[in-house]
Amino acid sequence: MTGRPSDYTEETAATICTRLIEGESLRSICRDDGMPHISTVYRWLFAHEIFREQYARAKEDQADTLADEIIEISDDARNDWMERHGDDDAGWVANGDHIQRSKLRVDARKWIASKLKPKKYGESTNLKVSDPDGRPVAVTVAFVNSSS
Secondary structure, three states, rough: OOOOOOOOOOHHHHHHHHHOOOOOOHHHHHHOOOOOOOHHHHHHHHHHHHHHHHHHHHHHHHHHHHHHHHHHHOOOOOOEEEEOOOOOOOOOOEOHHHHHHHHHHHHHHHHHHHHHHHHHOOOOOOOOEEOOOOOOOOOOOOOOOOOO
């Protein structure tokens, strides 16, 4: 058995970034034989600006992979129904556990994607204040001296 690599290489850095883009977590990548320990990767991020930039782009791109997974999970109804074989069973019934797990998987991916790429997947809030005719409203700010 060989030890985990601790010396930075562009090849290992590229592999990590590729696997991140493909949707894997850094924790799962670092569990594999031949990959550095997660603390080593964080040390590399601190020490190597190019890797830090590649890693940041990979994490942003991971949001698009998560969005693709959301569609796949949402469209996959294979285990949404299960057949009951008993005297009092109605035949096919909704598999609530599977449906709830799918919802959880979608919600987790939505949340992560919104944090990794907020401009594309985050909630946007626009507040537009206007008068009844659609013109912008002027705001006047008054400061009150509270010492008197």
